[in-house]
Amino acid sequence: MNSPDSTTVDVTPADVAAWLVERIAEYREAPAAEIDTTVPLAELGLDSVYVLSLCGDVEDKWGLVVEPTVAWDHPTIDALAVHLHGEIAS
Amino acid sequence: MNGDALEELLGDPYDGSNPTGHAAIVAADDAGEPCAAGEAVLDAWQANAEYVPAELGGRLTAVDELVRRLRPVFRRDAGLGLGHGLTTLMASLNVWAAGTAEQRKHLAGRLLAGERVSVAYHELEHGNDLTRNALRAERRGNGFVLDGTKRVINNAGRARAAVVFARTADPAAAPGGRDHSLLFVDDLDRVPGLTRLPRLRTSGLAGCLLAGFGFDGAVVGEDALVGAVGTGAETALRSFQVSRCVTAGVGTSLLEGALFGVYRFATERVLYGRPVTAIPHARSVLAGAFIDLQVAQALARVAARALHLYPSVAGRYAAAAKYLAPKITENALADLAVVLGARGYLREGEYAFVGKHLRDIAGLSIGHAGGVSCQLTVLPDLPGVRPTGAEGALFDDSPLPELDLGELRVRAGRADPLLGALEGVADDELRAELASVRADAAALPVTERGVTASHRSLALTERYAWLLAASACLNSPRAADPQWTDAVLERIGLRSGRTTERTSTAALDAAYQDMADRAATGRSFDLDPEPVLRALA
Known part of the structure; x- marks a missing residue:
C-alpha cells in the first residue's frame, strides 16, 4: 500500500539485517561493526521510543506498517531481520 | 436511571443551598475531601454504567458520547468526575480489551453494582x-x-x-x-x-x-x-488511547464551566461606570476563550471518533489531543482569571470555583499521561507522515461503528486521514504550515526523533497537534458559518504563535454574541450546545 523506496525483490534476511545495523549504528553514533546482531536490542542501548522510530523507518523503507510488538517478540537484530524478511516476501 | 438526567440531578451550580453547587464543591475541595453529595448523585445516576460496554449491560457505546454525557460533572468539579470513577474506566478498559469473557462479565457485574x-x-x-x-x-x-x-x-x-x-x-x-x-x-x-x-x-x-x-x-x-503473560504494555498502550481521548474531552468542560462563571461575573460587575462586559479587553478575552473551547472540543471529539473510524492511527490523535486540548484549556482559564481580577485569587465567593478549575486542569494534564510522554508518542511518527483521504463521519455526530479495542495499534502508521482532510479545506497559511511541519519532521536526524530530542524538535509535535485541531474545526459542521471559521482560524494562528492578531474584530464580535445568546437562553458553550441549569445574575 505504500511506495517503498527500493525494490523488495531478491531481498535476503542478511540484507534486512545489514539495513537494521546501519540504522542502529546511525542512532548509536557507533561504527556498524560494533553492533552485535545477536543480543537483545535493549543491550544495544535502544529505548522504547527509538523502537517506534525504527518502526517508522521500516515502513518508509519496506512499506510494512509494523508495531513495536514485532521488536518485542523478535528482540535481536537477527531475529527481527528474519521476521521482517518473511513479511516483505509475503 | 437512563443517564440523560445528570444536569438536572446536579442542579443549579449557582444556588448557594444546592449540595452539589459551586459553594458546596469548593468547600469540599478546601477540606480536601470528595464532595459527598456529588458522589451520591453519581451513584444514583449509575455513573459506572457509563464505563461498561452496552453488550455487558452498561451504557458505553461511543467514546465521544461518553465525553458528552460526563460534561455536567466536569463543568462543576473535575475532582468529583475523576475521583468518583473515571479511573475505574481507565482500569476497566484493560479488561474490556484483553480479558476473558468470564473476567469481562465479572468486572461488569462489579461496576454495575457501583464498585470502584x-x-x-x-x-x-x-x-x-x-x-x-x-x-x-x-x-x-x-x-x-x-x-x-x-x-x-x-x-x-x-x-x-x-x-x-x-x-x-x-x-x-x-x-x-x-x-x-x-x-x-x-x-x-x-x-x-x-x-x-x-x-x-x-x-x-x-x-x-x-x-x-x-x-x-x-x-x-x-x-x-x-x-497472556507479557502483554501488559501492549494492552495498556491500547487502553491509554481511549482514556487519553476521554481525559482530553472532559477537561474542556472545566473551561466551559469557568467561562460561564467569568461571563456572569463580567455582566454584573461595574467598573469605571460600566459593566466589565463593556470593556473591550474583557470582551475579547471572553470571546477568545469561547473560541478556544470550541477548538479544544473539536480536536478532542475527532480524536475520540477516530478510535472507532481509524483505529490504526487513533493512538497518535489521542496523544496529540491529550497534549494540546488541556493546554488550550489551561491557557484560556489563566486568561479568564485575569478578568476576575482579585476574585480570581479568592478561595471564597461565588467565583472561587474558577481558581479551583485552574488548579484542577493542571492535575488533569499531568495525571495519566504527562505532556512530554504524549509528545514522545507523536514525534517518532512525524517524519514521513502522509496525508490520506478521510471520511466525513470523523467530524460530525453520525452514529459510529462499535469500538474495537483490538483494532487499536501500539504504533500508528504514516497514513494520516486528518491531515488529508486538512489539505482540502486549508487556507494558504495553513497549507504552508502543513508543508513546513512535514519538511521539518523529515529533516530531523534520528537522535532528534525520540527521548533525546531537543525542545525545538518536540515543538514539532505541538505544531502537528495544531494542524489536527485546524482540520477538526474546518471540517466540522460548524464551519458552514464563515464568521465562526474566521474566528477559529485567527485563534489557532494566534495561539500557536504563527500569526498576529487581525485588525478586524468582526469574527470575534460574532463569537461574543453567540456566547452571550447562549448564556441568556440556558444553552452551553460547547461545540454542540446542550441545555444547562444556570442563569445570569
Missing part, C-alpha cells in the same frame, strides 16, 4: 516510563506472588478491586516490551500481603483520594491475569 476499581500503573520512581515499572509478580504454583509498591493511585484506599501493572519477566534480563503483565485483583481486602498505603495530598484535584498499595508477598490466583 483502581488502576495501579504508577510508581513514583518511574513516572510515565512504564517499561521501568518494578513491582514484581512472580509465577508460583497456580498464581502469582507480588512484591513492590504502587503510589499516587486514585481510590487505592477504598476500591474493591484494582488492575495492577506488574513485571513478570526476570528483572536481571535485558528490558523489553514483554516484561510486564496486567493483573485484575478483586476483593483487595482479602488478598494476604496487600496493604493500602496512606493518602497523598495534592494541590489540584484536592478531593481525589490518591493513595497507594503495598505488596509484600501478596498472593493472587492465575485467574487474575489479563491477557
Whole structure:
C-alpha cells in the first residue's frame, strides 16, 4: 500500500539485517561493526521510543506498517531481520 | 436511571443551598475531601454504567458520547468526575480489551453494582516510563506472588478491586516490551500481603483520594491475569488511547464551566461606570476563550471518533489531543482569571470555583499521561507522515461503528486521514504550515526523533497537534458559518504563535454574541450546545 523506496525483490534476511545495523549504528553514533546482531536490542542501548522510530523507518523503507510488538517478540537484530524478511516476501 | 438526567440531578451550580453547587464543591475541595453529595448523585445516576460496554449491560457505546454525557460533572468539579470513577474506566478498559469473557462479565457485574476499581500503573520512581515499572509478580504454583509498591493511585484506599501493572519477566534480563503483565485483583481486602498505603495530598484535584498499595508477598490466583503473560504494555498502550481521548474531552468542560462563571461575573460587575462586559479587553478575552473551547472540543471529539473510524492511527490523535486540548484549556482559564481580577485569587465567593478549575486542569494534564510522554508518542511518527483521504463521519455526530479495542495499534502508521482532510479545506497559511511541519519532521536526524530530542524538535509535535485541531474545526459542521471559521482560524494562528492578531474584530464580535445568546437562553458553550441549569445574575 505504500511506495517503498527500493525494490523488495531478491531481498535476503542478511540484507534486512545489514539495513537494521546501519540504522542502529546511525542512532548509536557507533561504527556498524560494533553492533552485535545477536543480543537483545535493549543491550544495544535502544529505548522504547527509538523502537517506534525504527518502526517508522521500516515502513518508509519496506512499506510494512509494523508495531513495536514485532521488536518485542523478535528482540535481536537477527531475529527481527528474519521476521521482517518473511513479511516483505509475503 | 437512563443517564440523560445528570444536569438536572446536579442542579443549579449557582444556588448557594444546592449540595452539589459551586459553594458546596469548593468547600469540599478546601477540606480536601470528595464532595459527598456529588458522589451520591453519581451513584444514583449509575455513573459506572457509563464505563461498561452496552453488550455487558452498561451504557458505553461511543467514546465521544461518553465525553458528552460526563460534561455536567466536569463543568462543576473535575475532582468529583475523576475521583468518583473515571479511573475505574481507565482500569476497566484493560479488561474490556484483553480479558476473558468470564473476567469481562465479572468486572461488569462489579461496576454495575457501583464498585470502584483502581488502576495501579504508577510508581513514583518511574513516572510515565512504564517499561521501568518494578513491582514484581512472580509465577508460583497456580498464581502469582507480588512484591513492590504502587503510589499516587486514585481510590487505592477504598476500591474493591484494582488492575495492577506488574513485571513478570526476570528483572536481571535485558528490558523489553514483554516484561510486564496486567493483573485484575478483586476483593483487595482479602488478598494476604496487600496493604493500602496512606493518602497523598495534592494541590489540584484536592478531593481525589490518591493513595497507594503495598505488596509484600501478596498472593493472587492465575485467574487474575489479563491477557497472556507479557502483554501488559501492549494492552495498556491500547487502553491509554481511549482514556487519553476521554481525559482530553472532559477537561474542556472545566473551561466551559469557568467561562460561564467569568461571563456572569463580567455582566454584573461595574467598573469605571460600566459593566466589565463593556470593556473591550474583557470582551475579547471572553470571546477568545469561547473560541478556544470550541477548538479544544473539536480536536478532542475527532480524536475520540477516530478510535472507532481509524483505529490504526487513533493512538497518535489521542496523544496529540491529550497534549494540546488541556493546554488550550489551561491557557484560556489563566486568561479568564485575569478578568476576575482579585476574585480570581479568592478561595471564597461565588467565583472561587474558577481558581479551583485552574488548579484542577493542571492535575488533569499531568495525571495519566504527562505532556512530554504524549509528545514522545507523536514525534517518532512525524517524519514521513502522509496525508490520506478521510471520511466525513470523523467530524460530525453520525452514529459510529462499535469500538474495537483490538483494532487499536501500539504504533500508528504514516497514513494520516486528518491531515488529508486538512489539505482540502486549508487556507494558504495553513497549507504552508502543513508543508513546513512535514519538511521539518523529515529533516530531523534520528537522535532528534525520540527521548533525546531537543525542545525545538518536540515543538514539532505541538505544531502537528495544531494542524489536527485546524482540520477538526474546518471540517466540522460548524464551519458552514464563515464568521465562526474566521474566528477559529485567527485563534489557532494566534495561539500557536504563527500569526498576529487581525485588525478586524468582526469574527470575534460574532463569537461574543453567540456566547452571550447562549448564556441568556440556558444553552452551553460547547461545540454542540446542550441545555444547562444556570442563569445570569
